[in-house]
Amino acid sequence: MWEYTEKVKEYFLHPKNIGEIENADAVGEVGSIICGDALKLFLKIDKETGKIIDAKFQTFGCASAIASSSALTELIKGKTTEEALGVSNQDIAGYLGGLPREKMHCSVMGREALEAAIANYRGEKPPEVEEGKLVCECFGVTDKKIRRAIIENNLQTAEDVTNFTKAGGGCGKCIPEIEKIVQDMWAEKAIKKTVKPKEKLTNIQKIAMIQEVIEKEIKPLLQSHGGDVELIDVDGNKVTVSLRAMCTECLMADVTIKDIEKKLRELVSEEITVEAE
Amino acid sequence: MKAIYLDNNASTRVADEVIEAMLPYFGTLYGNPSSMHTFGGQIHRKIENARQEIAELINAEPDEIIFTSCGTESDNTAVMSALQSNPQKKHIITTKVEHPAVINFCKTMVRKGYEVTYLPVDKSGKLNLEDLESAITDNTVAVSIMYANNETGVIFPIDEIASIVKSKGVMLHTDAVQGVGKLLIDVKKLPVDMLSLSGHKIHASKGVGALYVRKGTRFSPYMIGGHQEKGRRAGTENVASIIGLGKACVLAKKYMHEEHTKIKALRDTLEQGLLESCPNPRINGDTEHRLTNTTNISFEYVEGEAILLRLNEDNICASSGSACTSGSLEPSHVLRAMGVPFTAIHGSIRFSLSRYSTDEDINIVLDRMPKIIKELRELSPYGREVKAT
Structure with a gap:
């Protein structure tokens, strides 16, 4: 049983923007029925402004694949193609309040479909035919894709690479090779720790990031002490949370709120203030 | 519930x-x-x-x-x-x-x-x-x-x-x-x-x-x-x-006859009902030599975990051979060994009954399943292929 957030469940049970767009300006198709998930993304783009005025999808896949596809369409609508390319797989996962680690590849699939669609719009060849050495034969994953996932998601282990790209999740024959890629990349110090973008965040990006930080950084910490926290509202830079479970009886609740604020300031924006409901 | x-x-x-x-x-x-x-x-x-x-x-x-x-x-x-x-x-x-x-x-x-x-x-x-x-x-x-x-x-x-x-x-x-x-x-x-x-x-x-x-x-x-x-x-x-x-x-000894009477009848009703109400189903496995409580059916072009979680909304418990439910990323080794095509392997659902299963259970599944399959196929880029066949 996967631990899906309420948002994932909502976007799976009542997905937004499903279907095809007739005469779409861009179509991006990734995955295959053999791999067990596939996503076809349709975009309607305003030629003058370059803005994505409509986005729809069709997905064959599990709950998180469907939810990720739907979240992607919500995230990119109204953006220019250039802005849309700034949407990362973490943004998709963050929008959904996080995905189980093993399901992160669903968010990566969303990001890939987006790139494929925009390449299609620009008349470029789709990125998946880029050269690279085939590492995982089961799921057709190249070293290039693996390296990119490692950089973009700060992956430290072969298991993580499998979670994000599916590589190594089949027969497992390529796991030693994946381990070596991970080790080499970190050993070369070819990549610096990912730093949060310094440019101004859109509201939606900010909310998504706040959700992600709460889900991934704060909740696990509180839950390990029998507590919990729920994000109630984000109004500009004012974040309202509600402490749950053991936290409600805790004398240190104020300190906890300050800690949450500190974490959000560090990872999202310096201007954030946090209040308890 | x-x-x-x-x-x-x-x-x-x-x-x-x-x-x-x-x-x-x-x-x-x-x-x-x-x-x-x-x-x-x-x-x-x-x-x-x-x-x-x-x-x-x-x-x-x-x-x-x-x-x-x-x-x-x-x-x-x-x-x-x-x-x-x-x-x-x-x-x-x-x-x-x-x-x-x-x-x-x-x-x-x-x-x-x-x-x-x-x-x-x-x-x-x-x-x-x-x-x-x-x-x-x-x-x-x-x-x-x-x-x-x-x-x-x-x-x-x-x-x-x-x-x-x-x-x-x-x-x-x-x-x-x-x-x-x-x-x-x-x-x-x-x-x-x-x-x-x-x-x-x-x-x-x-x-x-x-x-x-x-x-x-x-x-x-x-x-x-x-x-x-x-x-x-x-x-x-x-x-x-x-x-x-x-x-x-x-x-088990006392109720064994029910396996071949009551449970088998319920399983057959369920299986027949699903075969009739959902387009493009396929039964996986030899129906002649089979446990009377089990049916394994594939619904082509939809994915098993999605079906299971939709069923879960109605508190219906079943399982699937799809990759997403296997814990690894590979679908069921049993269905693969049988050469079940990939179009069907990911959408395989197993229902397994017991002496506690009731007519009502089966009726609820038969009521919900066609809608779930239809909606997930509409969502699937391969849904068109079902219509074509």
């Missing part, structure tokens, strides 16, 4: 009678059955009574039954014992569709110098017994073939398998975890050397299993320690669960 539980090949509801039988052993009757005093020693007699009850279900002798902690332990113990009893031979035969408790055990044995033959199955999940016969060599130490498949319900002809294997003098183990309690098994007539069964598949609790070891079979214990189970399986007995397993076996 009451669960509509159609996942009985995964685990079953503990029967009320079983719970009642177990309770005293969580309370006042906590003594150690190995103790000299009456307080503990009296429990020993209860365990022997349970052993008798289990033996009766498969027509074995009580001292041919060894208690274990689960089906997996029974399987591991059986194969390991065969290997250790005959260490000069290094070849194991099993099938491509076994439970991981046997398949993965065999895989680890490859690293210890064993050669393993995994017998293939055909499209309907059946073995070719000629393959088995020709696979057996002078070097073959053990054959382990399941009685009935957990995913498809396909029943293997263990009697024919046994006569082939025994005519060559090789040790035969059968993982009968899905067969015991559902099928009439008589080890007096079926010449297997060892047979595994599990408590929680037959309305007993989790954490208890048993291994039948035919009298005269060379046996080498897997768990080493005290003298429990006559030195064949060390470790203080899981008393309450063992008592419960005994009770569950009595009940």
